Amino acid sequence: xxxxxxxxxxxxxxxxxxxxxxxxxxxxxxxxxxxxxxxxxxxxxxxxxxxxxxxxxxxxxxxxxxxxxxxxxxxxxxxxxxxxxxxxxxxxxxxxxxxxxxxxxxxxxxxxxxxxxxxxxxxxxxxxxxxxxxxxxxxxxxxxxxxxxxxxxxxxxxxxxxxxxxxxxxxxxxxxxxxxxxxxxxxxxxxxxxxxxxxxxxxxxxxxxxxxxxxxxxxxxxxxxxxxxxxxxxxxxx
Amino acid sequence: xxxxxxxxxxxxxxxxxxxxxxxxxxxxxxxxxxxxxxxxxxxxxxxxxxxxxxxxxxxxxxxxxxxxxxxxxxxxxxxxxxxxxxxxxxxxxxxxxxxxxxxxxxxxxxxxxxxxxxxxxxxxxxxxxxxxxxxxxxxxxxxxxxxxxxxxxxxxxxxxxxxxxxxxxxxxxxxxxxxxxxxxxxxxxxxxxxxxxxxxxxxxxxxxxxxxxxxxxxxxxxxxxxxxxxxxxxxxxx
DNA sequence: TATTGTTATTAACAAATTGATAATAACAGG
DNA sequence: CCTGTTATTATCAATTTGTTAATAACAATA
Numbered sequence: 001x002x003x004x005x006x007x008x009x010x011x012x013x014x015x016x017x018x019x020x021x022x023x024x025x026x027x028x029x030x031x032x033x034x035x036x037x038x039x040x041x042x043x044x045x046x047x048x049x050x051x052x053x054x055x056x057x058x059x060x061x062x063x064x065x066x067x068x069x070x071x072x073x074x075x076x077x078x079x080x081x082x083x084x085x086x087x088x089x090x091x092x093x094x095x096x097x098x099x100x101x102x103x104x105x106x107x108x109x110x111x112x113x114x115x116x117x118x119x120x121x122x123x124x125x126x127x128x129x130x131x132x133x134x135x136x137x138x139x140x141x142x143x144x145x146x147x148x149x150x151x152x153x154x155x156x157x158x159x160x161x162x163x164x165x166x167x168x169x170x171x172x173x174x175x176x177x178x179x180x181x182x183x184x185x186x187x188x189x190x191x192x193x194x195x196x197x198x199x200x201x202x203x204x205x206x207x208x209x210x211x212x213x214x215x216x217x218x219x220x221x222x223x224x225x226x227x228x229x230x231x232x233x234x235x236x237x238x
Numbered sequence: 239x240x241x242x243x244x245x246x247x248x249x250x251x252x253x254x255x256x257x258x259x260x261x262x263x264x265x266x267x268x269x270x271x272x273x274x275x276x277x278x279x280x281x282x283x284x285x286x287x288x289x290x291x292x293x294x295x296x297x298x299x300x301x302x303x304x305x306x307x308x309x310x311x312x313x314x315x316x317x318x319x320x321x322x323x324x325x326x327x328x329x330x331x332x333x334x335x336x337x338x339x340x341x342x343x344x345x346x347x348x349x350x351x352x353x354x355x356x357x358x359x360x361x362x363x364x365x366x367x368x369x370x371x372x373x374x375x376x377x378x379x380x381x382x383x384x385x386x387x388x389x390x391x392x393x394x395x396x397x398x399x400x401x402x403x404x405x406x407x408x409x410x411x412x413x414x415x416x417x418x419x420x421x422x423x424x425x426x427x428x429x430x431x432x433x434x435x436x437x438x439x440x441x442x443x444x445x446x447x448x449x450x451x452x453x454x455x456x457x458x459x460x461x462x463x464x465x466x467x468x469x470x471x472x473x474x475x476x
Numbered sequence: 477t478a479t480t481g482t483t484a485t486t487a488a489c490a491a492a493t494t495g496a497t498a499a500t501a502a503c504a505g506g
Numbered sequence: 507c508c509t510g511t512t513a514t515t516a517t518c519a520a521t522t523t524g525t526t527a528a529t530a531a532c533a534a535t536a
Contacts (some may be wrong), residue, residue, distance in 0.1 A: 018354070082344070113242075117317075201512085224504045229511090446523085461532070463533075464531035
């Protein structure tokens with residue numbers, strides 16, 4: 001947006017004398033639900049039952065909710081956009097500078113935080129776990145989250161994020177943000193299955209996804225079974 | 239959310255002495271993109287080309303952006319949730335207490351407002367125009383919006399809202415919030431057409447929508463042509 | 477009363493998309 | 507060459523769409 005220009009002396013005066021204190025001020029945090037698919041080791045890489053959808057959590061070191069788990073995030077600083085704030089924590093925890101992110105929802109409960117009125121603008125971030133270098137944070141399986149002591153309303157927040165992720169999987173190409181540049185259709189299918197939590201039929205899956213993919217000409221090798229074609233996402237920059 | 243309980247004396251102390259001023263405070267507005275379909279008169283009620291998608295706008299009376307058009311909305315007050323703030327403006331401008339609303343997006347540009355840092359949590363509201371009693375606001379046709387001088391980033395905000403509305407029309411039952419209790423399939427189709435901005439084929443439309451509807455047994459009458467069955471939405475409370 | 481204009485509703489059929497199962501292909505290792 | 511395993515294609519039924527045409531029901535009017 002271009003910089004605002006006052007229309008006249010009077011407005012200039014108005015703005016100069018404006019008292020920001022007349023409206024309640026609210027602290028704002030940006031919290032990130034960072035999703036990754038664990039691919040622990042090379043051997044397990046293609047074994048669906050060894051993989052799972054995970055979220056990145058940090059353990060709080062201060063009050064309130066000391067020692068509880070929470071989403072990575074923090075207060076929006078002076079003159080900082082939400083995206084900037086988000087990228088700051090993202091880089092801090094994962095070492096990644098440009099993971100795909102989108103705004104999820106702004107949580108506004110009056111007593112979310114016992115200190116003061118704090119609203120949380122939450123984001124979903126998707127990344128290829130193998131590119132991330134995690135620091136001061138842990139990957140937690142989705143099913144484990146409900147077993148942990150979670151700070152604030154972050155447990156609910158994660159649940160909402162999962163719903164959104166599952167929904168968007170169906171009608172967007174969002175999944176490719178969690179994939180490496182090149183992958184096989186089976187790998188892609190397993191990512192869908194892990195996120196949706198259900199098995200898909202291979203024949204139908206291939207048919208519908210095929211037109212979004214581009215053959216690299218390469219094949220997997222040394223697998224003890226028929227090798228697989230390797231594809232890349234055909235869509236826009238990813 | 240239940241009220242937070244400090245875990246120990248130390249935390250109690252911490253909270254008592256907490257200084258909220260250490261983090262930047264941001265003013266928050268809630269702005270509503272209120273959609274309605276104009277059905278100006280009884281005669282035009284079923285004539286598609288006489289109807290259009292409209293948004294409710296107000297003319298600003300103060301600086302900044304004095305005399306510009308803007309979305310109805312305002313600052314979130316002390317201890318007020320976004321929904322409460324929204325309902326306040328909604329009732330104020332339309333007389334309606336419970337129009338369907340959902341959060342759209344939180345706009346966070348640092349210089350959105352020349353007075354100070356103000357973020358806008360925006361909502362989409364859908365209503366049946368015939369139930370609304372508009373006060374201090376005007377219905378503006380969507381195409382006219384771009385011709386008006388709009389305050390802040392509200393022009394962009396409206397564009398985003400329209401995208402969301404069109405998208406959600408396809409995979410949710412959101413449309414019924416703009417319909418009266420009882421309606422004909424042709425009326426429903428015309429609402430889809432107005433929002434999407436394109437004609438739909440009647441046969442296909444009926445087929446796909448039919449299973450969401452329940453026949454009231456009533457018919458339209460006195461129309462000069464074959465009368466129409468009157469339906470209601472079968473889904474959950476609406 | 478038969479005809480005309482108009483909108484509603486159903487029918488009918490082709491085209492495209494899905495669901496589901498089976499067949500075939502390609503590899504490593506014995 | 508046979509076995510176990512995963513990849514990929516083929517096949518066919520079932521379902522859903524796109525499209526056009528037929529039929530129905532009314533008011534007004536000839």
